[in-house]
Amino acid sequence: PRMTNTLILPGEHNPEEIIRSVDRGLFVKKMGGGQVNTVNGDFVFEVQEGYLIVDGEIGEPVRGATLTGNGPEILNSIDMVGTDLGFSIGTCGKDGQGVPVSDAMPTVRIPHMVVGGEAV
Numbered sequence: 001p002r003m004t005n006t007l008i009l010p011g012e013h014n015p016e017e018i019i020r021s022v023d024r025g026l027f028v029k030k031m032g033g034g035q036v037n038t039v040n041g042d043f044v045f046e047v048q049e050g051y052l053i054v055d056g057e058i059g060e061p062v063r064g065a066t067l068t069g070n071g072p073e074i075l076n077s078i079d080m081v082g083t084d085l086g087f088s089i090g091t092c093g094k095d096g097q098g099v100p101v102s103d104a105m106p107t108v109r110i111p112h113m114v115v116g117g118e119a120v
């Protein structure tokens with residue numbers, strides 16, 4: 001099974017307010033490929049473009065970062081949702097087959113997530 005269209009509706013927080021609320025974190029601007037265990041919801045995804053957030057300011061770019069977690073748990077942990085809304089299209093590959101997919105979501109804050117990778 002694959003989710004071909006995923007949507008998170010806009011919320012009430014200004015995106016800049018969300019970033020200012022983070023002491024230390026990762027601002028993910030563009031996601032890469034990944035995998036999802038459809039039985040338990042565990043995932044791992046690459047970050048194609050990301051930046052450190054330090055004291056509420058976007059700073060240095062990061063390379064080689066990955067995000068891991070459990071989809072339902074991460075979605076339930078979102079505690080701030082932005083007023084902005086971005087759209088993305090792509091292809092979900094599985095067993096040599098590609099399926100068109102899309103997503104739309106605003107800036108969100110996820111208070112705790114496992115981030116791995118290497119420094120700039």
